Amino acid sequence: MTLNATTTFVRGATTLTLPIPMPGYTPAHTRAQAIGETADGTVYVYDKTVTHRTLTIAWELSTAQKDAWLTFFDSVIEGCLNTFTYTDHLGVAHADCRLRDPEPRLEKLPSNRFRLTLELHTTTDPD
DSSP states (O other), X not given: OOOOSEEEEEETTEEEEEEOOOSOOEEEEEEEEEEEEOTTSXXXXXXXXXXXXXXXXXEEEOXXXXXXXXXXXXXISTTTTSOEEEEOTTSOEEEEEEESOSSOEEEXXXXXXXXXXXXXXXXXXXX
């Protein structure tokens, strides 16, 4: 298996290239269900028959990379509005991704660097 030196986000004719993510990521596979309890203690579950797959990933970015991400976020995917294809550093393309949070988490690091953490909704289970 060949590792790529970059990851990409693609929507239409626009491609954003970022470095490979920081080590480690958090995959999640969650069934969409509402669980409650009636006044007499009976438990009920409303099952939406939908499975959510999410991937939480972090990158360390330069100022220029951070600015490119924010432009892509504001002007191309428009926050959580539009889907995109995310190709990871293993070359796996995750189509129809969407951000799960309209506020990207940016943390200022030393030496004018930034940590960007995203939670992506995917249609495939990340490995």
